Amino acid sequence: xxxxxxxxxxxxxxxxxxxxxxxxxxxxxxxxxxxxxxxxxxxxxxxxxxxxxxxxxxxxxxxxxxxxxxxxxxxxxxxxxxxxxxxxxxxxxxxxxxxxxxxxxxxxxxxxxxxxxxxxxxxxxxxxxxxxxxxxxxxxxxxxxxxxxxxxxxxxxxxxxxxxxxxxxxxxxxxxxxxxxxxxxxxxxxxxxxxxxxxxxxxxxxxxxxxxxxxxxxxxxxxxxxxxxxxxxxxxxxxxxxxxxxxxxxxxxxxxxxxxxxxxxxxxxxxxxxxxxxxxxxxxxxxxxxxxxxxxxxxxxxxxxxxxxxxxxxxxxxxxxxxxxxxxxxxxxxxxxxxxxxxxx
Numbered sequence: 001x002x003x004x005x006x007x008x009x010x011x012x013x014x015x016x017x018x019x020x021x022x023x024x025x026x027x028x029x030x031x032x033x034x035x036x037x038x039x040x041x042x043x044x045x046x047x048x049x050x051x052x053x054x055x056x057x058x059x060x061x062x063x064x065x066x067x068x069x070x071x072x073x074x075x076x077x078x079x080x081x082x083x084x085x086x087x088x089x090x091x092x093x094x095x096x097x098x099x100x101x102x103x104x105x106x107x108x109x110x111x112x113x114x115x116x117x118x119x120x121x122x123x124x125x126x127x128x129x130x131x132x133x134x135x136x137x138x139x140x141x142x143x144x145x146x147x148x149x150x151x152x153x154x155x156x157x158x159x160x161x162x163x164x165x166x167x168x169x170x171x172x173x174x175x176x177x178x179x180x181x182x183x184x185x186x187x188x189x190x191x192x193x194x195x196x197x198x199x200x201x202x203x204x205x206x207x208x209x210x211x212x213x214x215x216x217x218x219x220x221x222x223x224x225x226x227x228x229x230x231x232x233x234x235x236x237x238x239x240x241x242x243x244x245x246x247x248x249x250x251x252x253x254x255x256x257x258x259x260x261x262x263x264x265x266x267x268x269x270x271x272x273x274x275x276x277x278x279x280x281x282x283x284x285x286x287x288x289x290x291x292x293x294x295x296x297x298x299x300x301x302x303x304x305x306x307x308x309x310x311x312x313x314x315x316x317x318x319x320x321x322x323x324x325x326x327x328x329x330x331x332x333x334x335x336x337x338x339x340x341x342x343x344x345x
Contacts, residue, residue: 007078008035009212010059010180015072017051017058026284028054030236032072038179041206041213043227043244045220045259049281051236052216056182059214060099061089076180095125097180098173102188104165108157114141115153118172125176140171144201163194167201174205181206182214187222199225220259224248229320232256235282235292242321252323252332254297257339291326299327299335 017029029051036042044052057063059074061081074081076097081089101107109117118140119133128136134153141149144167157165166186173181183202187195203226206213215226223230223244230247232240232255240253251257258277279296282288294300294308303326315324327335 009038009077010036010214011073011075012055012059013073013075015055015058015074016070017054017063018069020067020069021285024285027236027287028284029058030284030287032233032236032238034231034238034241036180036212036214038212039206039210040228041215041226043215043217043223043230044233045217045223045230046233047218047281049284050233051284052233053184055233056099056184056214056216059182060093060097061086091125094121094173094178095176096178097182098176098178099182099184100166100169100173100186102185104162104169104186105157107169108165110157113154113156114160114168118168118175121172122175136175137171140175141168143174143205144168144171145197146171163190163197166190166194166198170198170201170205174209174211177209179210179212180214181211182216184216185218188217188219195222196225202226220248220263232259235287236284237292237324238315239293239325240323241315241317246321251336253293253325254299254327254335255293257336258296261339291324299331302331302335303327 012035013033015029015032016027019026019028032051032055034042044055046052058070059076059081061084063070070082072082076092081092108114115134115137118137119130122128122136123130123133138149138153141153146152146164146167152160157168160168169186187198190198199222202213205211215222217223227244230240230242230244231238232247232253234255240247240251240256247256248260251260255277258275261275262277277296282292282295288295288309290307290309290311291297291300291313297308300308307326311326313324313326316322325332
């Protein structure tokens with residue numbers, strides 16, 4: 001991603017994450033590279049099964065080493081994480097890097113109070129006393145907008161609403177002031193009003209702490225609200241990358257066109273039908289040859305020599321911008337202009 005810093009805070013190079021199963025090798029992530037600067041937000045977008053969550057669980061070291069093969073480099077603030085001892089990763093998790101999971105109710109223990117769960121994270125990494133940890137938990141609940149935090153700190157997860165549980169998860173993730181925060185679709189199960197509140201909260205906390213954020217979602221509307229830069233994933237690979245403005249206003253890959261075309265517009269005609277992407281995401285156990293999107297792509301036949309089915313396009317990045325597609329620049333401009341025109345009428 002573009003940044004004034006010479007050294008990115010997080011640098012992922014040629015990451016491959018393959019799982020061994022009874023049916024064969026699942027290539028969940030297959031050659032992914034990106035950088036994230038301090039204080040920036042990278043939105044990773046794509047359908048379910050594109051490799052978004054696996055990428056970020058691997059950054060945290062939350063994979064089974066017995067059935068998972070990880071290749072490539074993951075550098076956090078200059079420290080290599082791939083192959084690092086588990087004790088090293090344990091010290092970093094929750095302290096220098098943290099994650100907000102999609103389902104707060106499943107992620108929080110029903111047997112312990114919210115305050116105890118936040119406090120235990122703080123105690124583990126700082127050696128604080130129980131009293132200090134409780135005070136810190138109350139402070140964090142107040143920061144994330146929980147009313148009466150000195151009272152609600154003793155509540156159990158089931159006593160919180162969905163939005164409040166997600167706020168509590170954010171408080172737990174931020175209790176040790178991590179420099180990298182990974183948010184895995186944290187607003188998916190929330191109504192739009194609470195979703196907007198959570199977005200505003202994350203942006204405010206980022207400004208306060210200077211945190212780098214990776215935000216995983218399938219919703220480009222959410223990306224438009226929170227991200228600085230966007231990485232579009234499909235079939236375990238990056239198919240497009242750029243700033244938020246570049247990807248949303250001038251997308252270059254047919255898959256990104258499809259994602260945008262399947263979104264309703266509030267300022268366009270109400271009778272324009274949505275255009276969902278035909279077909280289903282590929283099996284990562286036996287992915288298609290060539291471009292992994294070609295079986296669903298309406299433009300594959302526009303490329304000479306059946307290249308889309310036989311030749312995997314190379315992702316070339318210039319100044320943080322690039323795409324993996326065989327279409328020429330002239331074709332992309334023409335086809336996207338036609339699509340944008342048809343969706344506006």
